Amino acid sequence: MNLIFRLFLTFNATLFLWVIFLIKNIEDLPNLYGYGKWLWPFLLIIFPFLFSIISIIIVPKLSKDEINFDDIIHLKYEDNTFLPNYLGYFFISLSVSSYHNMIFVYGILYLFSFSSQSTYFNPMFLVIGYKFYSLKTKKGTTIYLISRKKYKKPRDIDKFIAFRINDHTWMER
């Protein structure tokens, strides 16, 4: 379960590579009675949006942990840290010229992304209203939390249940 979910999350996080690549090569797509140029970008963007919602729906199947404000000594808002990494994907898509190059580049990026602990990072979560935080526990572990709640300090955290995406990342629904 966990492995499949992580593969799915990685796909989700890297999907924008294809969206941008296809928008760049929009002439290759069916022209939809001449409206293709305007319709395709919107149609393509629906996919990452949809998959992000699906991934949030299956999150409760993951391992659960309870987080208490007693356990947390430090909290930091992290949205801005991740976004620049993601912008890098855009430049890659825009500079790859052919489809078979794109497949190869995507394959490598997928592998890197999957092997790193940032599989979950997907800016679509930001659009849906989720925020990224880093939390530090009393024992010194730093973890990432994806949550809809607006936290500013550890005291804002009440007891809540979070789902373990991996050993470094949790999501609160």
Place this chain on the structure above:
Amino acid sequence: MSINNIFAKISLTNDRNIYKLISDHKLFETLDVTESCLIPYNSTHKLDEECWFRINDFSSQAFFLKDLKDFCSIDCNQLDKKMLDKVSFIFSEQGSEYYFQKITSGKIIKKKRWIDFGETAKIQEVQEGFTINDLPDAVYLKEKDVLVFKNLERISSIFKGIDILYREATNEETKIFLESSFISLNEPYGSDHVKKANRKRIALYMKKMNELNENAKEKLISYISEYCPSLRFDKENRQFHISNEEELKNLLYGIAENYYTTEITNERRKANSTQVIN
């Protein structure tokens, strides 16, 4: 709402971490004992079936499990399947209580099949796993800061150093005890012949004997000689003749003042286990 998770402690030379094993499950039913059934630990006490030993102020003891300090499940990684056979004990966090079970090699099952009479009977198979006991080996009640258990030797590998509570007298200590002025040893019985049970008793009562003043010691000796006619007593030298384990045991029971007369029926009795009543 509170989540009950199950954790495992790994015992490898380079890895003594706690890992998360299973999410959202309990290992045992919540412990339900009355306060009077929790008996302060005493190595010679024989527990009634429904009773448990207790150790108070557990978190300030030297054998406290340090991992339980500020315990938080997000500090623990998920256990990798490959490490299952390295697990030394498992525990579940159930509210503010922690339930422990030691994992010995006998608890690991490999490739077993059985028929499960569920709604329809079907064959179940386990590749590798642990069996779960009916009762936990130990429970830590965090709010009261009390550790509860039945058998101290069983949990000594979980709470390292807890065995100081049940320690047996060493050869040296046994020798010193048997050389006490009120004991006369009959050859060939000597300190080498003293077995585990009596060594435990010696470790426990040696201190008491040393702390008594002369007057009280005399009284104790008279008390033992009166209650234990089977123990040969040399009135002149005020010495007990000890020639075997049984006699030593009776003498040690005497030192523990385990002989008494019932108040109403005037019956003389020997208690093999006692408990202080407050």
